[in-house]
Amino acid sequence: MMNETLLEIKNLKTQFFVRDRIAKAVDNVSFTIAPGATLGLVGESGCGKSVTAHSIMRLIPEPPGKIVGGSILFDGQDLVKASERQMRTIRGNRISMIFQEPMTALNPVFTVGDQVGEVIHLHKRLSKQEVRKRVIEMFQRVGIPAPESRLDDYPHQMSGGMRQRVIIAMALACTPRLMIADEPTTALDVTIQAQILDLMNGLKSETGAAILFITHDLGVIAKMAQHVAVMYAGRIVEYADVRSLFSSPAHPYTVGLMQSIPVYGMKKTKSRLITIEGTVPSLFNLPRGCAFSNRCPDVMSECTVTEPGIYSAGNNHMVRCLKYA
Amino acid sequence: MPEKKENTPLVEIQNLVKYYPILGGIFLKEVAAVKAVDDVSLTIFKGETLGLVGESGCGKSTLGKTLLKLEEPTSGKILFKGQEIQDYTSDEMRPLRKKMQIIFQDPFSSLNPRKTVGSIIGEPMKIHGMYTGKERKNRVREILETVGLGKEHMRRYPHQFSGGQRQRIGVARALALEPEFIVCDEAVSALDVSIQAQVINLLKDLQETFGFTYLFISHDLHVVEFMSDRVAVMYLGKIVEYTHADTLYATPLHPYTQALLSASPMPDPDYESRAIILQGDVPSPIDPPPGCRFHTRCPLRQDMCTQKSPELREIHPAHFAACFLL
Numbered sequence: 001m002m003n004e005t006l007l008e009i010k011n012l013k014t015q016f017f018v019r020d021r022i023a024k025a026v027d028n029v030s031f032t033i034a035p036g037a038t039l040g041l042v043g044e045s046g047c048g049k050s051v052t053a054h055s056i057m058r059l060i061p062e063p064p065g066k067i068v069g070g071s072i073l074f075d076g077q078d079l080v081k082a083s084e085r086q087m088r089t090i091r092g093n094r095i096s097m098i099f100q101e102p103m104t105a106l107n108p109v110f111t112v113g114d115q116v117g118e119v120i121h122l123h124k125r126l127s128k129q130e131v132r133k134r135v136i137e138m139f140q141r142v143g144i145p146a147p148e149s150r151l152d153d154y155p156h157q158m159s160g161g162m163r164q165r166v167i168i169a170m171a172l173a174c175t176p177r178l179m180i181a182d183e184p185t186t187a188l189d190v191t192i193q194a195q196i197l198d199l200m201n202g203l204k205s206e207t208g209a210a211i212l213f214i215t216h217d218l219g220v221i222a223k224m225a226q227h228v229a230v231m232y233a234g235r236i237v238e239y240a241d242v243r244s245l246f247s248s249p250a251h252p253y254t255v256g257l258m259q260s261i262p263v264y265g266m267k268k269t270k271s272r273l274i275t276i277e278g279t280v281p282s283l284f285n286l287p288r289g290c291a292f293s294n295r296c297p298d299v300m301s302e303c304t305v306t307e308p309g310i311y312s313a314g315n316n317h318m319v320r321c322l323k324y325a
Numbered sequence: 326m327p328e329k330k331e332n333t334p335l336v337e338i339q340n341l342v343k344y345y346p347i348l349g350g351i352f353l354k355e356v357a358a359v360k361a362v363d364d365v366s367l368t369i370f371k372g373e374t375l376g377l378v379g380e381s382g383c384g385k386s387t388l389g390k391t392l393l394k395l396e397e398p399t400s401g402k403i404l405f406k407g408q409e410i411q412d413y414t415s416d417e418m419r420p421l422r423k424k425m426q427i428i429f430q431d432p433f434s435s436l437n438p439r440k441t442v443g444s445i446i447g448e449p450m451k452i453h454g455m456y457t458g459k460e461r462k463n464r465v466r467e468i469l470e471t472v473g474l475g476k477e478h479m480r481r482y483p484h485q486f487s488g489g490q491r492q493r494i495g496v497a498r499a500l501a502l503e504p505e506f507i508v509c510d511e512a513v514s515a516l517d518v519s520i521q522a523q524v525i526n527l528l529k530d531l532q533e534t535f536g537f538t539y540l541f542i543s544h545d546l547h548v549v550e551f552m553s554d555r556v557a558v559m560y561l562g563k564i565v566e567y568t569h570a571d572t573l574y575a576t577p578l579h580p581y582t583q584a585l586l587s588a589s590p591m592p593d594p595d596y597e598s599r600a601i602i603l604q605g606d607v608p609s610p611i612d613p614p615p616g617c618r619f620h621t622r623c624p625l626r627q628d629m630c631t632q633k634s635p636e637l638r639e640i641h642p643a644h645f646a647a648c649f650l651l
Contacts, residue, residue, distance in 0.1 A: 044517035044518065044519060044520075045517055159606040161606055162606070189380035189381055189544065189607070190380065190544065190546070190585060190588045190589050191380060191584060191585060191588050191602075191603045191622075192380075192606065193588065193590075194587075194588035194600055194602050194603075195602055195603070195604075197590075198600070198602055216517065216518065217590065218518075218592040219589070219590030219591055219592045220590050221592075222590065222591065222592050222593055222594040222596070223590050223594075242594045243594050243595070246592065246593060246594055256519060257518055257519060258592065259522075260518050260519050260521070260522030261518055261522070261547065261592060262522075262525070262547045262548050262550065262551035263547055263591065263592060264546075264547060264550055264574050264591075265550075265574070266551060267550060267551050267570070271529065272526045272529060272530075273522040273525055273526055273551070274522070275519060275522040275523045275526060276519040276522075279487045279489055279490070279520065280487075280517070280519075
């Protein structure tokens with residue numbers, strides 16, 4: 001364990017109130033990120049990974065959502081208690097975000113240069129010429145060819161890969177300490193995804209920014225992260241360094257996920273995939289006890305009664321499963 | 326061909342071309358064309374799965390739709406069980422439609438929200454005059470059970486189902502007419518991993534039980550390898566490589582296939598990828614580069630690649646590739 005932490009989330013609870021029902025989208029989530037490290041957050045749709053990210057940025061629409069408990073310590077400051085004004089100096093400046101959809105994350109009526117420039121203008125006191133210079137510099141760093149002329153392009157004039165580069169340029173413009181990347185390559189083709197992942201790894205070692213990398217793709221996680229947290233139904237069910245997670249997954253859900261993805265060469269030994277039965281339960285209607293109990297192949301009678309705590313499954317390897325109690 | 330399958334071609338396409346005209350000017354003349362599928366020839370044998378991979382916009386979906394005649398081909402031949410169907414009218418096509426079905430990518434937009442599951446699956450039977458009244462109802466129930474749903478689902482509407490269940494309904498609809506050939510157009514791409522695995526298994530089981538022939542279109546190389554007997558790789562409207570799945574993944578010949586395979590992330594942190602990172606983007610199919618269409622991004626480009634277009638040649642027995650360097 002590193003002593004130094006950049007971000008420490010403790011018992012975070014974010015809930016959505018819909019009529020008289022409550023969805024516990026993020027339930028008692030805790031993790032830390034060290035400066036310059038990459039934490040991968042994996043899970044299927046609806047597991048709460050994006051809500052966790054939006055909670056850190058305090059972008060949860062209120063109502064219906066609300067952070068009802070826990071703390072988010074960033075550089076010693078609790079973001080849960082921060083005012084909107086304080087948040088505005090942090091967003092885009094010290095914590096920035098890369099979104100999934102390069103098509104919708106940019107404003108179609110402003111040039112990409114203006115949009116990247118706005119971030120710099122808001123957080124740094126620079127003249128117009130200096131801002132422009134800085135944007136050109138950023139475009140060069142993210143590998144946009146001919147940055148001086150691309151600056152005046154509108155988003156629709158660019159390809160998906162180029163737009164994602166613009167968004168990364170925007171996220172990096174103020175040299176943030178933490179970048180939250182929410183499925184940054186999901187909408188891209190494989191060859192373009194390879195370009196963007198390569199770029200992000202390069203920029204990370206250049207700038208020393210930490211990354212919270214959210215994805216559903218275990219292949220991408222294996223390539224990008226040092227530590228991985230697996231989420232299921234609003235909770236982190238397993239946390240480990242990337243090697244232990246892939247070599248000895250502990251939680252039955254993680255095991256199931258890894259078995260259900262086809263990999264080259266697998267066909268020779270298996271004609272069918274091993275699957276996780278059933279579907280992800282609704283957050284409004286979670287099973288009693290362990291939320292995974294209704295799909296778990298190793299379910300025990302106490303799983304449907306007792307909520308599992310966090311147990312150790314090895315060196316700095318945490319798992320939320322009664323098998324390890 | 327793997328020995329266990331029969332060696333009779335079910336679907337053959339020869340020099341298939343599909344251009345979408347772009348109209349412009351005051352008289353709406355054709356000013357350009359999107360060359361979605363450009364001179365493609367393929368054979369799909371009875372009982373096999375042919376995988377079709379490529380990145381977005383390479384024409385793989387257009388190819389799938391054109392060979393079902395959901396899109397009119399611009400030129401070329403389509404043979405289904407030896408019959409030339411490219412010029413068939415929709416009346417002539419109707420009896421054949423029963424035999425060829427498609428499963429779409431998006432389980433949210435491919436089902437009519439105003440119809441119950443029972444009528445979504447039952448209606449194709451009604452149109453084709455298969456079964457009557459009660460028999461039809463029983464048949465729908467049987468099909469639902471085949472895809473892992475129950476009879477209680479018949480009266481429900483699509484919005485009452487999860488993504489994975491909806492995709493099962495899409496599969497059930499394709500099964501309703503007892504087809505021989507099914508085009509799976511990114512049929513599992515929109516699903517979460519755990520659900521994707523369930524649908525992949527379902528498709529494989531159905532093939533085993535009913536002897537279906539699949540054209541499996543996907544951008545996910547891992548899934549295609551798992552599903553297919555043979556694989557064709559498409560780039561900008563053309564097939565660049567075409568062979569047995571095992572051969573393709575063990576010894577890819579075309580530089581594009583090599584890059585594509587190396588760029589696809591492996592779920593293994595110790596996997597040393599010598600990733601070939603292609604520069605630039607896929608060019609527009611409206612104005613594809615002259616010569617080899619891949620030359621703008623090819624790491625091995627030679628002078629002649631910019632001038633002449635390479636033909637698909639048999640480099641090794643049953644291993645076809647379109648590249649001058651081979």
